[in-house]
Amino acid sequence: MLMVTLLKTNKMVIFITFGQTHTHSHNGFTLDKDCVGVIHCRDYDHGRELAFEWFGDKFATTYAKINNEFMNFFPKGTYDLN
Numbered sequence: 001m002l003m004v005t006l007l008k009t010n011k012m013v014i015f016i017t018f019g020q021t022h023t024h025s026h027n028g029f030t031l032d033k034d035c036v037g038v039i040h041c042r043d044y045d046h047g048r049e050l051a052f053e054w055f056g057d058k059f060a061t062t063y064a065k066i067n068n069e070f071m072n073f074f075p076k077g078t079y080d081l082n
Helices: 044-055
Strands: 012-016 024-026 029-031 035-041 077-080
Touching: 012 044, 024 044, 029 035, 035 044
Parallel strands: 035 077
Antiparallel strands: 012 035, 024 029
């Protein structure tokens, strides 16, 4: 079973990927096609708002859930973004 950081004060997490050509530096992390960002948020819409605030429209997709099979495509693993 995939282990993800425990929820902080928010109710849920969403997961964000960055696509093949989007690279960002955020909170000291280099985020790119090989990792998944974890956003702690009140709800899915709030998580997407944070993603757009931090990265503009330069990210690939947001997900409400991920699993081990999905993570096989992201060798750098997950990064907590907030």
